[in-house]
Amino acid sequence: MAKRVLVTGGAGFIGSNIADELIRRGYGVTVIDSLVTGEKKNINPKALFIKGDVRNPRDIAKCFAKKIDVIFHIAGCASTIKSFDDPAADLNTNVLGTVNIINAAIKHRVPRLLYASSMTAYGVPDSIPVRETMGTRPIAYYGITKYAAERYVLATGERKDIGFRLNTTAFRMFNVYGRRQSLTNPYQGVVSIFIGNVARGETVTVFGDGKQSRDYVHISDVANAWIGAINNPESYGQTFNLGSGIRVSVNRLIDIILKNFGRSRKNHRIVYKPARPGDQRHMQADISKARALLKWKPGTVFAEGLRDVIEWAKGN
Ligand SMILES: NC(=O)c1ccc[n+]([C@@H]2O[C@H](COP(=O)([O-])OP(=O)(O)OC[C@H]3O[C@@H](n4cnc5c(N)ncnc54)[C@H](O)[C@@H]3O)[C@@H](O)[C@H]2O)c1
Known part of the structure; x- marks a missing residue:
C-alpha cells in the first residue's frame, strides 16, 4: 500500500506544493493546517484535510485516524518581522508546535520525520557560501525558534529510549519562491x-x-529534495541546505x-x-552536501x- 504522509502546514505555500507533488507520485496525504496564513483553495482535493492547530495536541491526534508513515513538519510562523512583533506566538507555533508533533510521532510510532528548518539558523555567517558545519548564531527571533525546533527533531532521532528508531532530517531552506x-x-x-x-x-x-x-530556490526543487529523501538512509539524522548556490x-x-x-x-x-x-x-x-548525499541538484x-x-x- 502507498505510504501516507502527514503534511503540517499543507495549505501554505511550501506545504501545499509539496503535498501536490506527493499525491502526483502516488502517496496518500493528510494535511493539518490552522489556515492562519494558508488557504483552503491551496489544499489538494485528494488530501485528507484536518483543520487544526499544531499547538494543540488534541488537533494533532485527529491526524492519526489513518496510519501515518511519514511526517513532513512544515507548519510554522514563517515571518522574521512577526517574530519580533509577537515573540510568544512565534515561539509557541515553531517550538511548542514541533514538540507536539514529535510527541505524536513517538506515540504513533511514526518512523520518519522531516522538518522545515531555515537558513536564518546561521544568523551572520562566518563566510559565504554557508556550509551545514558552520556555526549557528541566529539573530532573528524567528531563526532562534526554527533552530531550536530543528534541534528537538534531530535530538529525538538520536533517542534510544522510545522503543523504535525515528529517522529524522532537517532542511535549512533558503529563499523559496x-x-x-x-x-x-x-x-x-x-x-x-x-x-x-x-x-x-x-x-x-x-x-x-x-x-x-x-539565495533563491524554486519550490519544485525543494519538493524534489524532500520527497527524494523519504527513503534515503543517507539523509537520516542530517541537516541539509536547500538553496540554488x-x-x-x-x-x-x-x-x-x-x-x-x-x-x-x-x-x-x-x-x-x-x-x-x-x-x-x-x-x-553551499549545497554540496545535498548534492552528494541526496543526489539532489536544483534544476530551475x-x-x-x-x-x-x-x-x-x-x-x-
Ligand atoms: N518560504 C521560505 O522561503 C522558507 C524558508 C525556510 C523555511 N521556511 C519554513 O517553511 C514553512 C512553510 O513556510 P511558507 O513560506 O510556506 O509559509 P506559509 O505561511 O505559506 O505556510 C505556513 C503554513 O502553516 C500554517 N500554520 C501556521 N501556524 C500554524 C499552527 N499553529 N497550526 C497549524 N498550521 C499552522 C499556515 O496556515 C500556513 O498554511 C515554515 O515553517 C517556514 O518557517 C520557509
Missing part, C-alpha cells in the same frame, strides 16, 4: 511581495540599501521583476527604508522560475 507564495501578505517571501507590488502598480519598498543578497542582490531582483512587467526604475517608484532587525546581509548556500534557472511566478501572478 514559486506559485502560491502570497502576493498580498507583506510578511511572506520578498519575491512574491515585490511581484505583487509591481503587478498592482504600487511603490516597492526596500528595507536597507538593496545590496543585500539572497547562487546569490542575487535585492536590487537586481527588483530590476528583473520590473523588466518582466515591461517597466523600469524610470516609471516605477522604489523607496529605500532602514534595514529591519534580524536582516542577514548576504546569504548563499532563476530567470525562468521567476517568469513562471509572474505568469501565475498575472492570472491572480
Whole structure:
C-alpha cells in the first residue's frame, strides 16, 4: 500500500506544493493546517484535510485516524518581522508546535520525520557560501525558534529510549519562491511581495540599501529534495541546505521583476527604508552536501522560475 504522509502546514505555500507533488507520485496525504496564513483553495482535493492547530495536541491526534508513515513538519510562523512583533506566538507555533508533533510521532510510532528548518539558523555567517558545519548564531527571533525546533527533531532521532528508531532530517531552506507564495501578505517571501507590488502598480519598498543578497530556490526543487529523501538512509539524522548556490542582490531582483512587467526604475517608484532587525546581509548556500548525499541538484534557472511566478501572478 502507498505510504501516507502527514503534511503540517499543507495549505501554505511550501506545504501545499509539496503535498501536490506527493499525491502526483502516488502517496496518500493528510494535511493539518490552522489556515492562519494558508488557504483552503491551496489544499489538494485528494488530501485528507484536518483543520487544526499544531499547538494543540488534541488537533494533532485527529491526524492519526489513518496510519501515518511519514511526517513532513512544515507548519510554522514563517515571518522574521512577526517574530519580533509577537515573540510568544512565534515561539509557541515553531517550538511548542514541533514538540507536539514529535510527541505524536513517538506515540504513533511514526518512523520518519522531516522538518522545515531555515537558513536564518546561521544568523551572520562566518563566510559565504554557508556550509551545514558552520556555526549557528541566529539573530532573528524567528531563526532562534526554527533552530531550536530543528534541534528537538534531530535530538529525538538520536533517542534510544522510545522503543523504535525515528529517522529524522532537517532542511535549512533558503529563499523559496514559486506559485502560491502570497502576493498580498507583506510578511511572506520578498519575491512574491515585490511581484505583487509591481503587478498592482504600487511603490516597492526596500528595507536597507538593496545590496543585500539572497539565495533563491524554486519550490519544485525543494519538493524534489524532500520527497527524494523519504527513503534515503543517507539523509537520516542530517541537516541539509536547500538553496540554488547562487546569490542575487535585492536590487537586481527588483530590476528583473520590473523588466518582466515591461517597466523600469524610470516609471516605477522604489523607496529605500532602514534595514529591519534580524536582516542577514548576504546569504548563499553551499549545497554540496545535498548534492552528494541526496543526489539532489536544483534544476530551475532563476530567470525562468521567476517568469513562471509572474505568469501565475498575472492570472491572480
Ligand atoms: N518560504 C521560505 O522561503 C522558507 C524558508 C525556510 C523555511 N521556511 C519554513 O517553511 C514553512 C512553510 O513556510 P511558507 O513560506 O510556506 O509559509 P506559509 O505561511 O505559506 O505556510 C505556513 C503554513 O502553516 C500554517 N500554520 C501556521 N501556524 C500554524 C499552527 N499553529 N497550526 C497549524 N498550521 C499552522 C499556515 O496556515 C500556513 O498554511 C515554515 O515553517 C517556514 O518557517 C520557509
